[in-house]
Amino acid sequence: MRKRTWCLSTVLCSSIIALGFGVGTVAADDNGNQGHNGQPAGSDPADSLTTESPIKHVIILIGENRGFDHTFGIFQPKGKGQTVSNILSKGIVNADGTPGPNFGAAQQFSVTAQPTWYFGAPDASKSPYGGANLMPQPSTNGAPSTTRATSPPFQTVAQASVEPDIDSDDVVLLTTGATGLAMRVLDTRVKSAGTLSGPFPLQNGDTLTDDDYTGDTTHRFFSAAQQQDCSIVNATRDNPTGCLNDLFPFVMGTFSATDSSQGNEMGFYNAERGQATLLKELADRFTLSDNFHQSVLGGTAANHAEFGHAAPIFWSDGNGNPTTPPVGIANPNPVAGTVNQYTVDGNFVNCSDTSNPGVAPIVDYLGQLPYRPKPNCQTGAFYMVNNVNPGYLPNGTVVPSVQGAVPPSAVRSIGDALVERNIPWSFYGGSFNDAVILANEAVAANPANPNLTAAALADPAHALGLAYCQICNPFQYDTSVMGDPAARATHLHDTGDLVTAIRNNTLPAVAIGKPDTLLDGHPQTSKIDLFESYVQHLLEALQSNSHLLAETAVFITWDEAGGYWDSGFVQPVDFFGDGPRIPLLVLSPYSTGGMVNHSYADHVSLVKFIERNWGLDPLTATTRDNLPNPKSDGNNPYVPKNMPALDDLFDAFDFHGNKANVQPYIVTPLSTTAQ
Numbered sequence: 001m002r003k004r005t006w007c008l009s010t011v012l013c014s015s016i017i018a019l020g021f022g023v024g025t026v027a028a029d030d031n032g033n034q035g036h037n038g039q040p041a042g043s044d045p046a047d048s049l050t051t052e053s054p055i056k057h058v059i060i061l062i063g064e065n066r067g068f069d070h071t072f073g074i075f076q077p078k079g080k081g082q083t084v085s086n087i088l089s090k091g092i093v094n095a096d097g098t099p100g101p102n103f104g105a106a107q108q109f110s111v112t113a114q115p116t117w118y119f120g121a122p123d124a125s126k127s128p129y130g131g132a133n134l135m136p137q138p139s140t141n142g143a144p145s146t147t148r149a150t151s152p153p154f155q156t157v158a159q160a161s162v163e164p165d166i167d168s169d170d171v172v173l174l175t176t177g178a179t180g181l182a183m184r185v186l187d188t189r190v191k192s193a194g195t196l197s198g199p200f201p202l203q204n205g206d207t208l209t210d211d212d213y214t215g216d217t218t219h220r221f222f223s224a225a226q227q228q229d230c231s232i233v234n235a236t237r238d239n240p241t242g243c244l245n246d247l248f249p250f251v252m253g254t255f256s257a258t259d260s261s262q263g264n265e266m267g268f269y270n271a272e273r274g275q276a277t278l279l280k281e282l283a284d285r286f287t288l289s290d291n292f293h294q295s296v297l298g299g300t301a302a303n304h305a306e307f308g309h310a311a312p313i314f315w316s317d318g319n320g321n322p323t324t325p326p327v328g329i330a331n332p333n334p335v336a337g338t339v340n341q342y343t344v345d346g347n348f349v350n351c352s353d354t355s356n357p358g359v360a361p362i363v364d365y366l367g368q369l370p371y372r373p374k375p376n377c378q379t380g381a382f383y384m385v386n387n388v389n390p391g392y393l394p395n396g397t398v399v400p401s402v403q404g405a406v407p408p409s410a411v412r413s414i415g416d417a418l419v420e421r422n423i424p425w426s427f428y429g430g431s432f433n434d435a436v437i438l439a440n441e442a443v444a445a446n447p448a449n450p451n452l453t454a455a456a457l458a459d460p461a462h463a464l465g466l467a468y469c470q471i472c473n474p475f476q477y478d479t480s481v482m483g484d485p486a487a488r489a490t491h492l493h494d495t496g497d498l499v500t501a502i503r504n505n506t507l508p509a510v511a512i513g514k515p516d517t518l519l520d521g522h523p524q525t526s527k528i529d530l531f532e533s534y535v536q537h538l539l540e541a542l543q544s545n546s547h548l549l550a551e552t553a554v555f556i557t558w559d560e561a562g563g564y565w566d567s568g569f570v571q572p573v574d575f576f577g578d579g580p581r582i583p584l585l586v587l588s589p590y591s592t593g594g595m596v597n598h599s600y601a602d603h604v605s606l607v608k609f610i611e612r613n614w615g616l617d618p619l620t621a622t623t624r625d626n627l628p629n630p631k632s633d634g635n636n637p638y639v640p641k642n643m644p645a646l647d648d649l650f651d652a653f654d655f656h657g658n659k660a661n662v663q664p665y666i667v668t669p670l671s672t673t674a675q
Contacts, residue, residue: 044547046509049423051613053655055588056551060606061513061538063531064300064522065219065562068290068581071276073268078284079594085290085638087199087567097201097270106198106567108135110250113339117222117332119361120231121247130197136253137194138187139262141215142524144178163464165430165495165519166533173530174518177212184260187215202267203275210275216524217261217563218252220345221298221385222332222358224579227251228570232368238636241369241572248565254340265565278532287591287652291638292584293570294560295603296577301387301471303559307603308474310623312576313411314381315348318479320410322381327404329382331357347386351377351575362575369572371643376574376622387471392482393450394432394468395439400449409477412619414607415491416480423614424508426491427475428498430516434465467516502541507548510610513538523562554587555606571600573624573644578602590653598637599647600630608648
């Protein structure tokens with residue numbers, strides 16, 4: 001097979017990309033003012049905007065479904081005096097991924113049948129996995145069996161040569177990594193599969209690497225909440241919220257009659273032994289947060305919505321007034337005669353009414369916490385907590401009600417706040433241009449019920465548009481953007497447009513990049529190395545413009561942990577979350593040196609950074625961006641003393657240490673070699 005390797009020096013490779021974030025060469029304009037790369041000073045419109053920090057541009061890149069311990073569980077900081085909280089530092093595993101002296105700290109449990117859904121399982125009902133009580137084992141759950149043309153994702157490889165969002169040398173990564181097994185069976189590539197009792201490495205020689213597709217995990221709101229197993233009874237000084245994170249495999253094996261993710265939740269990669277090598281190299285050279293969390297318990301749509309709005313969105317009449325969805329209301333109470341199978345694993349919940357199934361256990365728990373976080377639930381609102389398509393197609397057409405999409409939303413977004421202050425911003429979605437073409441063709445073919453899949457079959461040249469992720473674009477739910485053709489043209493673009501904007505010095509102040517579903521790193525349908533290739537492609541473009549390098553912060557994160565278990569502290573902020581930790585990398589001239597930031601943060605912290613840097617007010621009086629920055633205890637920097645609190649990420653930078661003049665940090669390019 002072919003796999004990616006990393007160049008270590010100019011001796012080994014003839015092409016080295018210097019991702020320096022240092023001050024570049026300058027050229028004077030007609031008035032003697034200094035510019036960069038031959039660009040006249042002032043040609044970048046963002047330069048004229050007043051900012052609190054030297055950062056004039058923010059690029060936020062969002063991958064899919066990778067947790068912190070899952071990705072950086074075996075990572076050792078390179079910065080002087082730096083520490084990290086992960087399963088290696090806690091002794092849960094050894095450096096080679098084998099069980100460590102504190103392996104029991106990751107103990108998972110099964111639970112006997114209970115009469116109603118629970119947020120914290122009664123201790124007397126729990127039994128530890130091990131021995132005869134076998135933990136659910138890892139499954140190939142949906143991962144492609146072979147590279148045959150009819151198998152996902154390989155049926156798209158016919159268009160791989162036109163996949164614009166990775167370097168041409170890396171297109172081969174789209175054709176490698178099939179399991180060689182059936183799609184929903186025990187994943188025998190995992191060492192000791194069939195007898196595992198806790199966290200296990202997704203590494204087994206050439207049999208299993210980060211270039212292999214792995215089985216998916218499940219990440220639904222009520223199942224994710226139940227996995228955390230939060231109860232004030234279990235609170236301690238170091239863990240004052242009492243969330244134990246000890247029901248991950250159990251919930252996956254019981255909440256649904258059809259789920260096949262089994263024990264995949266406990267898998268992790270080894271960054272110190274050749275996995276996730278770009279991510280590790282960036283962490284070695286810049287700043288990594290080990291206390292950054294997904295905002296909402298559950299999946300992609302809800303977390304992207306929370307990132308875009310600092311609040312969840314709800315079913316409405318299109319004018320901001322909440323209404324009741326015709327279908328999809330959740331009822332996680334167990335079906336009679338089952339251990340934990342949900343009655344309705346629905347997508348909407350009215351958390352303002354504790355008589356609704358699943359609501360009271362969370363609201364009661366929040367009321368018992370000493371810092372009393374508010375549920376933050378508008379009366380009568382049915383909030384989207386799982387994946388539901390937005391109310392607009394990519395071309396701005398309102399989705400017919402028969403398709404069950406969320407009605408057009410009036411919830412205020414960070415995009416609305418930026419527009420009001422004339423601060424340019426854009427969302428760049430992978431394969432967005434193809435998706436717009438498919439939407440136009442689908443509407444033309446069937447205005448009453450447009451079908452993008454049918455349009456792709458009729459127009460294979462633009463079939464890559466199906467890989468554009470509609471639920472990943474928080475602004476595609478919003479009337480303020482989608483209902484205005486001029487706003488769509490200004491703010492919604494393709495990844496190729498992001499590369500062009502970087503190269504042409506026309507990058508907006510705030511740029512959000514989301515890869516298509518082939519490259520987003522999602523288990524089953526993508527891989528970590530494909531997401532790394534997407535990131536590398538954009539960083540290479542940024543490297544070509546030293547003017548932007550000197551004043552840009554790149555945040556690399558994920559939408560959610562994707563159901564993967566994590567050992568970190570969790571702070572419930574409101575009814576909807578937080579959830580487990582996810583990685584956050586901070587790249588800039590002011591965040592170099594291999595630092596690890598411990599301040600408690602989640603997706604809304606990115607909103608808070610934007611608001612503070614450009615002088616914006618919180619979006620509304622009730623959104624999470626009103627929460628204060630955390631005050632930490634020196635003995636435990638991970639638990640804010642002033643909960644609920646969310647960091648604005650300014651402390652991930654050193655804006656006073658003249659770091660813009662440090663020597664460039666070299667990041668070697670992604671390449672492929674025959675193996």
